[in-house]
Amino acid sequence: MAKKTTRNKPASKASSAPTPAKRESPWAHRDAKTGASLQKLADGVVKSALSGREPKFDVPTRAASNTKWNKSRGILQMGPATSSRELFNLGQARNFMQTLLHGQGIQALIAEGKTSSLRGMFYKSLHTIQGTKEKTFDDQTESDKVLEDIEVTLGALREELHVFAKKRGTMVGNITVIDSGDEINCRRMGSGGYAIPSICEPEVIQFKDVGADFILHVEKDTVWQRFNEDRFWETHNCILTEGSGQPTRGVRRMLHRLHKEHGLPVICLLDCDPWGHYIYSVIKQGSISLAFESERLAIPEARFLGIRAKDYEACDLSDDVQIVLNDRDIDRAKQIMAYPWFKEDRAWQREIKKMLDNGFKMEVESLITKDISYVTETYVPERLKAKDWLS
């Protein structure tokens, strides 16, 4: 530890880092609205109780049956169905109480100007009900569902409830991101990259010097590393993102905002398998469980560049790239084919049918069998130039 005494404090420290006490919540203006909505919910319950009526409230139904495909807008939307949460209904009393409990927890977070993880919220509202051995929540899954209920009921974003999920995904490219006041030059992020936060609302994230022409979004971090090492984002003037599988809401919101606010096309490079197709589907028109969020997450103009089922012949690949489709893959592929937005799209019907006819799936990584940089130097550049993608 001899070195410790000789270490210099960086000169920039004092000026660059604001003291914690002085930071004002960037959410202040949304907090008022969220707080008021929560208050209204609680007031309704109290009012009913005082006037001798049964305390209850309605929660929009988050299910396939209440999800509508808005063809003209190209996004999944939530329908009008709601279900009731009644205190004096044995099957609903528990959920009723849980909702109020989380409502209270969220009010506390707002009051303190802090955020909490989904796991944290579970613990925050967890206790044994007095005089019983009953816990308020059996597990986190129960808690997460109630938080989604509150989101849709209040029409508030999870971010507005001060709740965040696990962080995943990385970004580099021709853009500067301002995150909580810090300027992050994504052209100078080395081999590691900027970790995309779980909350990407304008209150915390702003953009500056957006010089990129488009976004290349890849499925996996290992593929992202290949593209970053080959400086693809520089030679092709783009932003390079990855979602480590199904992108989080944070990643989707980041892509969505860059697309909407800066007109950047979103080009996806995903595996040729039902999982890759599903990721694309979610990026493009949203998911059933988050249909109420489609407006701010879905990117109907997103493109699917590859891997394509035709690539086995088109790129003259060896049979080493083939991973045989199992029964679950085949079932899943057929389900995806039947999604309304794929069902009416001839190109997508052909694509999935071709994959089923092939009898195998293919991963982006398998292009390495051609050459290590085939994907960055040949495959993606050629497809981009030819605008050879599915939409």
Add this chain to the structure above:
Amino acid sequence: MAKKTTRNKPASKASSAPTPAKRESPWAHRDAKTGASLQKLADGVVKSALSGREPKFDVPTRAASNTKWNKSRGILQMGPATSSRELFNLGQARNFMQTLLHGQGIQALIAEGKTSSLRGMFYKSLHTIQGTKEKTFDDQTESDKVLEDIEVTLGALREELHVFAKKRGTMVGNITVIDSGDEINCRRMGSGGYAIPSICEPEVIQFKDVGADFILHVEKDTVWQRFNEDRFWETHNCILTEGSGQPTRGVRRMLHRLHKEHGLPVICLLDCDPWGHYIYSVIKQGSISLAFESERLAIPEARFLGIRAKDYEACDLSDDVQIVLNDRDIDRAKQIMAYPWFKEDRAWQREIKKMLDNGFKMEVESLITKDISYVTETYVPERLKAKDWLS
């Protein structure tokens, strides 16, 4: 897309980003050594074949039986045992060929100055053996093992083989990291943070302005977010890292280098469960499967700050924080208790025994039941001040 034409290219772009062609591999001086070792391995095989002897080579054994606990140094080390890979041995021929195949692949990577993921390496060396239906590898697990064999046989780091694993983990704090020539000010990384790369060798990562007094390493990104939001790294002048569970080699190497090169103590905040204890054990003295890497990864002076089994009473927690130990947890706890480095440590014996006596585990997140910032404002500061930790 109207905005596209009016977008400004940032002025800094041309000067800040080197053109790809001009970049020289930072690995050049190591490459010569790795290439020579590979060549020697191949030469030995050829020589045997030409002189009519059986082609073979020896691979150090990576198993518990060949792992020694070096008590004085406080790290796990690999013993001297080796096992043979012989071409004319039915049980070894396949592995023999696979090793040479991957050796060839690595030579190609070195020649091109590129890196590849473990998955990429699998595909790179995957093919059907001519005239048969036999594939060179059944699956990636088989391929990964051969790559580890090559690491130990050559005494080369995986990084020197130009192979990287999945990236995970984030970092902020009072330090500037130079990653591939880019200066990353970890005091200005917003809510997202700097994504720790999978390769953290001095060739790609250097440190500058290390003003922090210590490193706080937390298990999960959600906990990290709480500490980052509360600006803990600033108020306590530290570096804040997370490994999203068991830290990758990249994260361990980053911690190790900061500890060794800058004398920064590494303080761990992990769950009070066998998994948390195991993470600590790996950070501290290495793992059996990577015992050959302990020298550059293990941090014998790492501290375990919490969560401690005593905290249930010490922090006056409610029973909501209790997660009952199942049989697997109990078995695992007993195994960990019997590790030589824990076996001779009375404090650790007491710690694990206390957890078993409690009959429950506890997560860091559960401290939220006290208060949302209890962990950042009370728990960790008090323990740090009292130096109340296990070592």
